[in-house]
Amino acid sequence: MNRSLITVRYAKALFSLASENNILDEVYKNIIEISQLVENSPDFILLLESPIVKTSKKLEVLSLMFKGNVNEYVLSFLLLITENKREVHIPSICTEFKEQYRHSQGIKSAILTTSHKISKELESHIKTFLSEHFKTKIELTIQVKEEIIGGLILRVDDQQIDESVLGKLRRIKEDLEKTQIV
Numbered sequence: 001m002n003r004s005l006i007t008v009r010y011a012k013a014l015f016s017l018a019s020e021n022n023i024l025d026e027v028y029k030n031i032i033e034i035s036q037l038v039e040n041s042p043d044f045i046l047l048l049e050s051p052i053v054k055t056s057k058k059l060e061v062l063s064l065m066f067k068g069n070v071n072e073y074v075l076s077f078l079l080l081i082t083e084n085k086r087e088v089h090i091p092s093i094c095t096e097f098k099e100q101y102r103h104s105q106g107i108k109s110a111i112l113t114t115s116h117k118i119s120k121e122l123e124s125h126i127k128t129f130l131s132e133h134f135k136t137k138i139e140l141t142i143q144v145k146e147e148i149i150g151g152l153i154l155r156v157d158d159q160q161i162d163e164s165v166l167g168k169l170r171r172i173k174e175d176l177e178k179t180q181i182v
Contacts, residue, residue: 006089011096014077015104023071028101030070034078035094048087058082106136113143113153115164130156 018027037044047053047061059082066075081087102109110130112118118126123142130138134156149165 004089004092006086007092007096010077010081010086010089010093011100014074014093014097015100017073017077021073023073024101024104026071027074028098030074031094031097031101033070034066034074034090035098038091038094045091048090055082055085058087102139107139108134108136108156109139109141110154110156111141111143113145113148113155113164115144115146115148115150117144118142 014027014031015024018024047058059079062078062082063075066078070078078090081090081093099109101107108130110127112123112126123140127138127140130140138156147166149169151164151167152161153164153167154161
């Protein structure tokens with residue numbers, strides 16, 4: 001992960017501000033919403049990264065988008081970042097903030113990748129199993145990637161279990177390439 005000094009400093013500043021004002025959970029929810037916007041809206045990223053759009057216009061757009069929808073501290077923080085011409089770092093600041101929050105709350109992040117959508121019931125069972133196994137809260141993200149063909153890939157922190165069909169085929173290919181026929 002790219003953890004630039006700018007990203008870490010801004011995320012720590014927001015985290016400290018939220019902690020001091022006892023609004024950490026609310027700010028975390030706002031940061032998740034902003035992260036989802038970043039992931040789902042290429043136009044938003046274009047706005048942030050555009051050197052053509054003036055800072056004053058970016059400030060105006062951010063105010064219109066977020067005023068009344070996020071905590072006032074979060075809005076002020078976004079505007080400050082933009083005034084300081086650091087708006088391109090908003091996505092990575094959000095990622096860093098989420099990591100700091102999870103760490104402070106003892107939450108592990110898990111990513112489950114499957115070839116097709118799974119039911120909410122199965123998702124709940126997996127989350128419960130992981131919570132019991134790791135003896136902590138789990139924040140589970142589900143990804144659907146048809147290219148893994150079948151099976152699943154589970155990633156928790158820096159541990160990964162690849163039981164996908166694609167992963168197994170890759171391992172078979174590697175084994176065959178290592179084998180010498182006499």
